[in-house]
Amino acid sequence: MNRRVSLIGAPTDIGAGSRGSSMGPEALRVANIGPVLEGHGLEVADRGNLTGPPNPWQPPSAGYRHLDAVAAWNRTVHEAVHAELAEGRMPVLLGGDHCLGIGSISAVARYCRESNKKLRILWLDAHADFNTHLLTPSGNIHGMPVAVLCGYGPRELIEIGGKVPAISPKWVRQIGIRSVDAGEKKFVHEAGLEVFDMRYIDEMGMRHTMELALATIDANTHLHVSFDVDFLDADIAPGVGTTVKGGPTYREAQLCMEMIADTGALASLDVMELNPALDVRNRTAEIAVDLIESLFGKSTLMRR
Numbered sequence: 001m002n003r004r005v006s007l008i009g010a011p012t013d014i015g016a017g018s019r020g021s022s023m024g025p026e027a028l029r030v031a032n033i034g035p036v037l038e039g040h041g042l043e044v045a046d047r048g049n050l051t052g053p054p055n056p057w058q059p060p061s062a063g064y065r066h067l068d069a070v071a072a073w074n075r076t077v078h079e080a081v082h083a084e085l086a087e088g089r090m091p092v093l094l095g096g097d098h099c100l101g102i103g104s105i106s107a108v109a110r111y112c113r114e115s116n117k118k119l120r121i122l123w124l125d126a127h128a129d130f131n132t133h134l135l136t137p138s139g140n141i142h143g144m145p146v147a148v149l150c151g152y153g154p155r156e157l158i159e160i161g162g163k164v165p166a167i168s169p170k171w172v173r174q175i176g177i178r179s180v181d182a183g184e185k186k187f188v189h190e191a192g193l194e195v196f197d198m199r200y201i202d203e204m205g206m207r208h209t210m211e212l213a214l215a216t217i218d219a220n221t222h223l224h225v226s227f228d229v230d231f232l233d234a235d236i237a238p239g240v241g242t243t244v245k246g247g248p249t250y251r252e253a254q255l256c257m258e259m260i261a262d263t264g265a266l267a268s269l270d271v272m273e274l275n276p277a278l279d280v281r282n283r284t285a286e287i288a289v290d291l292i293e294s295l296f297g298k299s300t301l302m303r304r
Contacts, residue, residue: 001264001296002090005042007034008080009049013275014069015099015141018241019057020277025049025094027239027276027285033094036289040296045089050076063133064154070099070141071156077103078110078160085111085268092292095272097241098129101145101226106161108224108268109149117222119167122213122260123174125228126244128188128195135183142273143181146172150191169193173213175256176201176231179244198246206252210259223265225295228272229288237287239279250287257294266295 009025034044053069061067077093081104084091093104105121112119123129123146131143132152141148141157148157151165158164169191178198180188188195196209217223234243236250248256260266271292274285 001266002088003042004089005037005044005092006084006089007044007046007092007094008077008084009047009094010073010077010096010100011049012052012055012073012100013097014053014055014066014073016097016241016273017138017140017142018275019055020275021095021097021241021273022055023276024096024271024274027274027279027282028094028271028289030282031285031289033289033292036293037296040293040298042296047080050080052076060139063136063139064141065139066141067154067156071160074100074103074157074160078107081107081268082110091268093270095270095274097142098125098226098228098272099141099145101129101270101272102148102157103160104268104270105145105149105224105226106166108222109166110161110163112222113163118218118220119171120217120221120223120265121167121172122223122225123172124176124225124231124256125174126176126179126230126247127228127242128174128177128180128184128193130188130191130193131181131184132187135181135187137181146193147187175209175213176248178246201248201252206248206255207259210256214259214263217263217265221265222267223260223263224268225260225266226270226272227288227291229274229284232287237284239275239284240273241275241278242273253291254294257291258299261295261297261299269295
C-alpha cells in the first residue's frame with residue numbers, strides 16, 4: 001500500500017437532496033483524520049478544500065438538479081485526484097455528496113489506463129446510485145454516479161475523464177445495498193452490476209461477502225473504495241442525509257474494512273455524504289475515521 005496520502009476536501013452538497021454534506025470535510029478533520037493516519041506511519045498531506053459553484057438550490061431541469069454546477073465540481077475533483085495519483089500519492093477525497101464519485105473515479109480510471117493497471121471499485125453504500133434522468137424520482141445527481149461512470153448520463157458528466165464509458169460495470173462490487181428505486185433495480189440487473197445487498201450479507205455473512213468482492217485482486221490491481229457513510233446502520237451513523245435502517249453493524253463494517261486492508265491493494269478512497277448538520281456531536285465523523293483507520297491497517301488483535 002502507498003504510504004503517501006493526500007487529503008482533498010470537496011465541500012459541496014450540490015448533488016444531494018438535503019443541505020449539509022458540504023460541511024463533511026471539516027467534520028472529518030475535527031475527528032482528526034490526518035493525525036490518526038499519521039499514527040499508522042503514513043505521510044499525510046492535507047491539500048485543503050477545492051472550490052466550485054455554490055449550491056443554488058433549484059428544482060430539477062430536464063431530469064437533473066444543478067447539472068452545470070455538478071459538472072464543474074466534478075471536473076475540479078477529477079483534476080485534483082488525477083494530479084495526486086500522477087505524483088505517486090494516494091488521494092483520499094473528503095466529501096461532499098456522492099455525485100463527486102464521478103470526478104474521483106473517472107480520474108482513477110484514467111490513471112489506470114495510463115499506467116496499465118486493472119481497476120476494482122468497491123462501492124460501500126445503502127444505495128446503488130444507478131439512476132438516470134428518466135428513472136430518478138428526484139433529479140438529485142448523487143443518485144446517479146455509478147450509472148454516469150458506466151456511460152449512462154448527460155455528455156457534461158460522462159465525458160469527464162476523456163473516455164466513455166469511464167468504467168465497466170464488471171469492475172464494480174456494491175456492498176450493503178438496501179434502498180433501490182423500482183426502475184433503477186431493473187437497470188442494475190440489465191447492466192450486470194455485482195451487488196451484495198443486505199439480504200446477501202445477512203444470509204452469507206460479511207466475511208464470505210468480502211471474499212467474493214475481493215476475489216481476483218492481484219499485484220496489478222488498483223483498488224478504489226467509495227465509502228458512502230450511509231453504508232452504515234443509521235443507529236450508529238445518524239449524520240447522513242439519506243439514512244436507511246438495517247445496514248451493517250459496527251463490527252461488520254470493521255471486518256469489511258480490515259479485509260480490504262489485508263489485500264494491500266487500496267490505492268484511492270472517497271469518503272462521502274457525511275452530514276454534520278444531522279449528526280450528534282460529530283459521532284458519525286468519528287466512526288467514519290475509526291473505520292478509515294481500519295482500512296489503513298488498524299486491527300482489533302495483534303496480527304502478524
